Amino acid sequence: MHSESWTDTMQVCENGHKITDHAVLWPQGRRNRCPDCGAVTLMKCPSCQADIHGGEVVMGVGYNSDTLPPAHCHQCGEAYPWKEKVAIRDAEAKKRAEEMAKEKELQKTGGNSYNIGPIGTIANSPLMMGSPGASQTVTVTFTTDSADDLKVLIKSLLDSLDELGLSAPDKETVKDDAEYLKKKLDGGKAEPGLVRECLNGIKKKLADAAATAASSQIVTKAGHYLGLIGDFIAANFGG
């Protein structure tokens, strides 16, 4: 039925999440709905019904499974429904990674200046708190309420370390930073400059992971923590 080498069919959801690039070779991998976002899945071009090209299969040798969902149909040239959404997601991940890199650069050129800031500069800074749907701005000092917020954030981050797409060495670094921070917070001795430095280090690793993530689930998860940490820094250190 197939020659020595052939192109398998890819199954992709309408939002561009790849379900499998071997829908023929491995039909068990097919899904009616996308496990990432719940959208309907496609194996054919909506315009001309040509199969969506997946991975190559070389009989007796093997197959590749690193094919990305194509942007256009190979037969009629129409853009697939996910083209724009994928482009937006890629651009966002790239922008985020660039912002993180820029921030890191600023830190380097800024030397240690943020390490010696007196605690008074961040005491009484506004921090968003409240219940879902009804947030309110309250005034707190970093050493009490926001330290508690940060403890919750750090604990949650540590619990999710395996789901963030971090490389093994980056995971160790983030873990070390987070645990160090946790120890300082628990001891009530978290020096603001140190907190900020640790958080920025963690942010950078998360941004790297998000920029190179293999699945949108990882991008979402890493982005979630990036957002929380960014908000915390903005609220307590003024961005």
Ligand SMILES: [Zn+2]
């Ligand atoms: Zn999807």
Ligand SMILES: [Zn+2]
């Ligand atoms: Zn087509």
